[in-house]
Amino acid sequence: MHLAHDIPTNALGSHLAAPPVLPLTNMAATLRPLLAALALLAGPVLAHGGLGNYTVGDTWYRGYDPSEPASEQVGQPWMVQRQWVTIDPIFTVDSPYLACNTPGAPPPANSYIPISAGDNLTAVYWYWLHPVGPMTVWLAACGDDCTTVDVNKLDFFKIWEAGLLEGPNLAEGVWYQKEFQRWDGSPGLWPVRIPRNLRAGRYIVRHEILSIHIEDKPQFYPQCAHLEVKGEGDAVPGEEWLRRFPGAYEADDPSIRINIYAKEFDTTTNYTIPGGPIWDG
C-alpha cells in the first residue's frame, strides 16, 4: 500500500515531502483531502510515481504497474515496459538501477512499441506529485533484441530535456515537472518526438524525472520501454552524445546535489540540466 507515499504529509524523512516554507506546501495541503478521496475511491492504482502507459497517435501501450501483482504482468505479450517493482526513487548516481529502475527486467521478446522516426511518443504519468527538477528522455540502440541487452552497458543519448520554465528562482519557479502534471484526476502527458532522421531499429527509450525538492538528496525516477523505430533516416549520434547509466552523472554535480532553497539561489533562474547535450538527428 503506497498511500502514505502518495500524499505529501510532512517535510522530514519522506522523499516526497516538500519543505514547509514553500507556497507549494499550502497547495499540497488543500489538495490533500482531494487526493485522499481519489485514492480511496480508486485504490492503489493511483499511487504516486509512475509512467504507466505510452501512446503513439491513438494507440495505447500498457506499461508495468508496481501496485498490481507481478504474476499478472511479467511475460504478458502486451507488456512493453521494463519492470519496476517499486515507486520509490533511486538516490545514488552509481546505482545499477539508474538505467531502467528496479529491477529493470525486460518485457517479452516481441513487445516493442512501433513508431516512426519523427513521430511523437507520449509518456502517460499517473499522479506525479513532485514539482522541482529536470526531466529528460534518452534512447539507446539495442541491436537485434532489446530483451537480451545489459542496460548498464548500453550507450544512451539524450533526445529531449526540460527544466525550469520560468522564475522567480529555482524553488518557486515553474518547472516542466510541475507543469506537466494534473490535479484533476487525468494523467500527466509528456510527449516527445523521436528524431526524424534516426536510423531504424530497436531501441530502449528511457524517461527520467530527477526531483530535487529535498536539500542535497536527489531522487531519480527512470523508466524504460522498448521501441521498434521505422524510418528512412540513417542518423546515429557520435561518441560525444553517448552516456551510460550509471556513469552519466557525478554525485557532486551542482545540478544534482543541490539545495534549491539556499540563499545563493534566491534570484537564480538558470539551471543546467545534467547529462550533456541533446541529439536531435
Ligand SMILES: [Cu+2]
Ligand atoms: Cu516520491
